[in-house]
Amino acid sequence: MLVWILFLLCQVGAPALAQDLCQRDAPNGYKVRISLKTALGEDAYEWNQSEMFFFQATMAFAMRRHFQMETYNVDNIILCVQTSRVSFWFVVTSPDNTTMLIPKADVEKAVRMSRHRINNAFLLSDRTLEFLGIYPTLAAPVNPDTPPWLIVFGVVIGAVCVGIIALLISSLLQKRRKEKGMTEDGQDEEDMQVKGVENGINLDGTYNRGFTDDDRFTKL
Amino acid sequence: MRCLQVSNQDLEERIPSYEELEKLENEEAGDRPKWDNKAQYMLTIVGFCVGLGNVWRFPYLCQSHGGGAFMIPFLILLVLEGVPLLHLEFAIGQRLRKGSVGVWSAIHPYLTGIGIGSMCVSFLVSLYYNTIMAWVMWYFFNSFQETLPWSQCPVNANMTGLVSECERSSPVDYYWYRETLNTTPDIDNTGGLQWWMVLCHVSAWALLFICISRGIETTGKAVYITSTLPYAVLTIFLIRGLTLKGSLNGVKFLFTPDMNELMNPTTWLDAGAQVFYSFSLAFGGLLSFSSYNSVHNNCEQDAVIISIVNGATAVYAATVIYTIIGFRATEKFDDCISGNILTLLNTFDLPEGNVTENNYDQVLHSLNGTYPEVIQGLNLKTCDLNSFLSEGVEGTGLAFIVFTEAITKMPVSPVWSVLFFIMLFCLGLSSMFGNIEGVLVPLQDLGVFPKSWPKEAIAGTTCVLCCLVGLIFVQGSGNYWLSLFDSYGGSIPLLIIAFCEMVGVVYLYGIDRFNDDIEFMIGHKPNLFWQITWRFVSPAIMFVIFVFYFITKVQETPMYKAWNPESENFPTLEEKEYPSWIFAIIFILAGIPGLSVPLTAIYKCLRNRCCKKDNEFKQDDLNTIIYLIHLVILFKRI
Numbered sequence: 001m002l003v004w005i006l007f008l009l010c011q012v013g014a015p016a017l018a019q020d021l022c023q024r025d026a027p028n029g030y031k032v033r034i035s036l037k038t039a040l041g042e043d044a045y046e047w048n049q050s051e052m053f054f055f056q057a058t059m060a061f062a063m064r065r066h067f068q069m070e071t072y073n074v075d076n077i078i079l080c081v082q083t084s085r086v087s088f089w090f091v092v093t094s095p096d097n098t099t100m101l102i103p104k105a106d107v108e109k110a111v112r113m114s115r116h117r118i119n120n121a122f123l124l125s126d127r128t129l130e131f132l133g134i135y136p137t138l139a140a141p142v143n144p145d146t147p148p149w150l151i152v153f154g155v156v157i158g159a160v161c162v163g164i165i166a167l168l169i170s171s172l173l174q175k176r177r178k179e180k181g182m183t184e185d186g187q188d189e190e191d192m193q194v195k196g197v198e199n200g201i202n203l204d205g206t207y208n209r210g211f212t213d214d215d216r217f218t219k220l
Numbered sequence: 221m222r223c224l225q226v227s228n229q230d231l232e233e234r235i236p237s238y239e240e241l242e243k244l245e246n247e248e249a250g251d252r253p254k255w256d257n258k259a260q261y262m263l264t265i266v267g268f269c270v271g272l273g274n275v276w277r278f279p280y281l282c283q284s285h286g287g288g289a290f291m292i293p294f295l296i297l298l299v300l301e302g303v304p305l306l307h308l309e310f311a312i313g314q315r316l317r318k319g320s321v322g323v324w325s326a327i328h329p330y331l332t333g334i335g336i337g338s339m340c341v342s343f344l345v346s347l348y349y350n351t352i353m354a355w356v357m358w359y360f361f362n363s364f365q366e367t368l369p370w371s372q373c374p375v376n377a378n379m380t381g382l383v384s385e386c387e388r389s390s391p392v393d394y395y396w397y398r399e400t401l402n403t404t405p406d407i408d409n410t411g412g413l414q415w416w417m418v419l420c421h422v423s424a425w426a427l428l429f430i431c432i433s434r435g436i437e438t439t440g441k442a443v444y445i446t447s448t449l450p451y452a453v454l455t456i457f458l459i460r461g462l463t464l465k466g467s468l469n470g471v472k473f474l475f476t477p478d479m480n481e482l483m484n485p486t487t488w489l490d491a492g493a494q495v496f497y498s499f500s501l502a503f504g505g506l507l508s509f510s511s512y513n514s515v516h517n518n519c520e521q522d523a524v525i526i527s528i529v530n531g532a533t534a535v536y537a538a539t540v541i542y543t544i545i546g547f548r549a550t551e552k553f554d555d556c557i558s559g560n561i562l563t564l565l566n567t568f569d570l571p572e573g574n575v576t577e578n579n580y581d582q583v584l585h586s587l588n589g590t591y592p593e594v595i596q597g598l599n600l601k602t603c604d605l606n607s608f609l610s611e612g613v614e615g616t617g618l619a620f621i622v623f624t625e626a627i628t629k630m631p632v633s634p635v636w637s638v639l640f641f642i643m644l645f646c647l648g649l650s651s652m653f654g655n656i657e658g659v660l661v662p663l664q665d666l667g668v669f670p671k672s673w674p675k676e677a678i679a680g681t682t683c684v685l686c687c688l689v690g691l692i693f694v695q696g697s698g699n700y701w702l703s704l705f706d707s708y709g710g711s712i713p714l715l716i717i718a719f720c721e722m723v724g725v726v727y728l729y730g731i732d733r734f735n736d737d738i739e740f741m742i743g744h745k746p747n748l749f750w751q752i753t754w755r756f757v758s759p760a761i762m763f764v765i766f767v768f769y770f771i772t773k774v775q776e777t778p779m780y781k782a783w784n785p786e787s788e789n790f791p792t793l794e795e796k797e798y799p800s801w802i803f804a805i806i807f808i809l810a811g812i813p814g815l816s817v818p819l820t821a822i823y824k825c826l827r828n829r830c831c832k833k834d835n836e837f838k839q840d841d842l843n844t845i846i847y848l849i850h851l852v853i854l855f856k857r858i
Contacts, residue, residue, distance in 0.1 A: 033566065035562075035572060036572065037572040037573055038572065083569035084569065084570070084571040085565060085566070085569040085570060085571060085572070086571070086572070087566075087569055138375050138379060138380075138381070138382075148361075148362070148364055148365050149358070149361035149362045149364070149416075150361075151364075152360075152361040152364050153361050153419060153420070153423065156357075156361075156423060156427075157419075157423050157426070160423060160426045160427055160430060161426075163430045164426065164429070164430060167430060167433055167434075167438075167676065168676070171434075171674065171676055175674075
């Protein structure tokens with residue numbers, strides 16, 4: 001008889017006890033918020049009891065992975081306070097003693113470890129599957145060895161230097177060509193005078209060098 | 221009009237006569253450089269006039285002064301002020317065939333001050349304008365990355381969160397004020413030289429040196445790219461912009477006319493100032509460029525064409541900019557509303573999709589009725605599309621903060637970023653050509669450099685000097701120095717110089733002589749419109765704008781906006797007063813170019829008076845010596 005009464009009590013009490021363990025603002029529980037429409041838009045699936053079961057299974061997996069104990073099961077994940085937002089609270093009970101809750105910190109560590117797997121299971125991201133209180137770890141910044149801007153700068157400065165050198169060389173060549181051109185012209189003129197060519201007409205007679213224009217080449 | 225003209229002796233001796241000009245034209249003699257073809261000249265002038273102001277000053281003025289209604293004062297003042305002044309500068313440069321100092325000292329030696337003033341203003345503007353080019357280059361270099369560095373906040377030192385300064389403001393603000401400028405909280409702290417900015421600064425000056433090293437020989441080739449590329453990029457952005465959501469909101473916001481603004485005198489003042497600065501008048505660059513033209517070039521036609529092109533480019537650029545700004549504002553508005561909706565859904569655990577943009581107001585109202593304290597506690601943001609559209613959209617704020625933010629929201633952001641900054645660079649570089657021309661040619665005319673130095677050496681020395689002085693602007697406080705130079709160096713002195721130019725040509729050179737010159741050059745006398753505007757209308761407008769500007773600037777206490785992370789209203793910029801020693805700097809910036817006109821006149825007058833007697837004495841001595849030599853030769857013959 002007593003055993004019967006105890007059995008009845010257990011049947012009634014167990015879910016009641018479970019209810020006591022999981023409640024809004026439970027000290028060892030976390031609130032989960034899911035935004036299916038934001039994440040998937042038209043392809044959003046319906047959130048129903050099967051999905052809740054899937055969540056329990058994923059959390060059990062996370063606990064198994066963290067503690068490396070194969071004893072966690074879907075019954076150890078208790079869910080409550082479900083809303084149409086799709087948000088709910090959950091607590092994790094110990095597999096050895098169903099009245100004892102796993103502390104918040106351990107649950108957090110387990111979630112952090114398997115966050116990526118949990119997200120992918122539901123086709124969601126850190127933003128659309130929120131564990132309120134567990135902040136996503138920030139991606140480590142990618143630090144390349146040389147900042148990319150220095151590479152582009154190097155290319156541009158290299159082109160500029162090549163341009164400046166080309167410019168200076170071309171101006172030097174131009175200057176030299178001009179000077180060469182001038183001396184050649186001068187020699188031609190003198191030759192023409194010596195040969196007695198003036199205004200294109202060949203003159204007869206010898207050319208008197210005493211009257212050459214030597215002053216032409218003396219520059220002050 | 222004769223009674224108002226000042227007697228100008230010996231003018232004919234200082235300027236080339238018509239016969240000399242014809243000879244120059246026909247024989248192609250002379251060592252003055254020439255344009256290869258008309259297209260080069262037009263592209264250079266268009267490039268000089270169309271600059272950064274068309275992209276980031278005109279759209280802001282348009283939108284803040286009644287949108288479409290702003291076009292009316294702008295166009296009226298373009299016709300009455302811009303075109304006549306432009307025609308005047310083209311004609312006088314083409315006729316006298318010298319740079320700014322040469323032209324004004326030829327008209328009258330006492331007016332050399334105008335040329336020197338132009339040179340000083342061009343120098344001051346070149347200094348800070350090329351720093352803006354350095355900033356553009358920095359952003360250009362950083363655009364070659366998959367995720368643009370200004371699209372997200374960096375993580376702080378111990379990887380627990382984002383950098384606080386960035387979190388409180390925004391990634392684009394943080395990137396501009398901290399990672400680019402590394403700006404100090406006030407102008408007194410110099411902050412030291414920022415090495416990455418020094419590199420960009422040096423490369424900007426080096427690139428400019430290559431393009432100007434041989435004067436218009438090299439500039440003329442460079443403008444084929446620098447003047448045409450911005451138009452291509454603007455068209456690409458227009459097509460891209462029109463396909464983005466919300467772009468038409470921006471265009472509507474820009475052009476919605478508000479006729480009441482026409483009653484506001486500030487609108488007309490700003491329109492006049494914008495026309496004036498947009499045409500780069502009184503810098504001396506336009507004079508120089510026109511002097512390389514052939515004598516019979518039709519400068520009247522050029523002036524009209526350039527004015528139309530400049531005005532049309534301003535309107536076109538404004539449209540493009542505002543399609544992108546409209547897109548950004550719409551995105552921000554949508555984000556704001558979505559954020560509020562999410563907050564409501566989360567607080568009241570309502571299913572997703574219950575609250576949308578359409579029924580947001582209704583739902584909020586009903587919830588406010590039932591749970592007012594909860595709603596208050598949520599601190600929902602007010603989302604107003606118009607306030608997003610009018611956010612900080614002028615000057616460097618437009619290019620480096622607002623536009624870069626818009627680019628991060630577009631797909632394939634690096635491509636758009638590269639295109640945008642190439643466009644800005646080309647716009648600025650082509651304006652720099654004109655600025656530097658306004659510095660180099662007067663220096664050559666004044667004989668500052670020895671005549672034996674080649675053009676490259678002169679250009680190189682000037683660039684090195686400007687680069688060194690420009691290092692002020694790459695310090696931590698450089699941004700504040702730049703806005704100081706911009707507001708005081710590039711505004712009031714130009715108005716004074718332009719006014720003196722008009723008065724000098726019309727009344728000292730003689731409007732009749734000027735009319736005859738134009739008839740000689742283009743074949744017909746300038747018609748009544750030019751006569752009225754040159755003699756009365758344009759000088760009057762210049763005078764009014766100058767007086768109003770002067771009074772406004774003198775009355776207000778000079779303030780500047782500082783980025784101070786410690787201030788209360790961060791991230792809003794803190795308004796600070798300039799320290800007292802800044803007034804000396806302001807006097808140098810605005811006073812010296814402006815006062816150079818009267819000061820040079822007085823100096824020349826004094827020098828003339830005291831040296832006149834000596835000159836006459838020397839002339840007599842020379843005559844005696846020549847007479848004696850003649851006597852000696854005569855005696856030798858006998």
